[in-house]
Amino acid sequence: MTPDFQRLHNDVMACTRCPRLVKYRSAVAQKKKREFRNWKYWGRPVPPFGDRKASLVIVGLAPAAHGGNRTGRMFTGDGSARFLISNLFDYGFANKPTSEHVNDGLEMKDTYLTAIVKCAPPQNKPTRKEIDNCRGFLSREFALLTHAKVVLTLGRMAFDGYKSHIKRLGFDVKGLEFRHGACYHLGKATPVIYCSYHPSRQNTQTRRLTTTLFSKVLARIRCEVDSHNSSLR
Numbered sequence: 265m266t267p268d269f270q271r272l273h274n275d276v277m278a279c280t281r282c283p284r285l286v287k288y289r290s291a292v293a294q295k296k297k298r299e300f301r302n303w304k305y306w307g308r309p310v311p312p313f314g315d316r317k318a319s320l321v322i323v324g325l326a327p328a329a330h331g332g333n334r335t336g337r338m339f340t341g342d343g344s345a346r347f348l349i350s351n352l353f354d355y356g357f358a359n360k361p362t363s364e365h366v367n368d369g370l371e372m373k374d375t376y377l378t379a380i381v382k383c384a385p386p387q388n389k390p391t392r393k394e395i396d397n398c399r400g401f402l403s404r405e406f407a408l409l410t411h412a413k414v415v416l417t418l419g420r421m422a423f424d425g426y427k428s429h430i431k432r433l434g435f436d437v438k439g440l441e442f443r444h445g446a447c448y449h450l451g452k453a454t455p456v457i458y459c460s461y462h463p464s465r466q467n468t469q470t471r472r473l474t475t476t477l478f479s480k481v482l483a484r485i486r487c488e489v490d491s492h493n494s495s496l497r
Contacts, residue, residue: 273311285383306336309382314372326381333384347463380425419462
């Protein structure tokens, strides 16, 4: 890990800006879930994970209380992670189809996972102030992710968070609206944006998001990434 990424990770893990999130993530780590009672929960902000030279950056909302907040890794150990990583594996963006714990051998391939909020929020609903408190981390990440060509936002809040980020950089975001399968090209100076419903159990169990629907988005992204990489050869 480069010094800049190491500083970013250290700053994320040490953050205590949001009292409500500090209290909640710590309480969850103490109380635990019955099926994970023998786990030592992470209980801290969760740093990003993946290939720091990635073409594809995936932006979620926040770590899950008994997923990332338990395991210490983005999209690890919960239903959302299982859905996401399995599908990413099918399209060559991960070396294996499961994401259960930090020592499971998972490696992201040309892919980087992050979220607009780095702490697990109550009911998966961070406040506007909490999102604002975390936006500096997202800005630092994208400043370092110089190889990024595609950004996949998972859910409306992640999309809005990323849209706010590029707006602050001076890009015109008028007309950018969240809808599953939407794609926005804003020019060569910024990555192509794709949108998907979040792979939460609320969406997958109700079949609002299915493997078929998600695969259609990933197939387009795979073509986008491959086209870009081929042009560099």
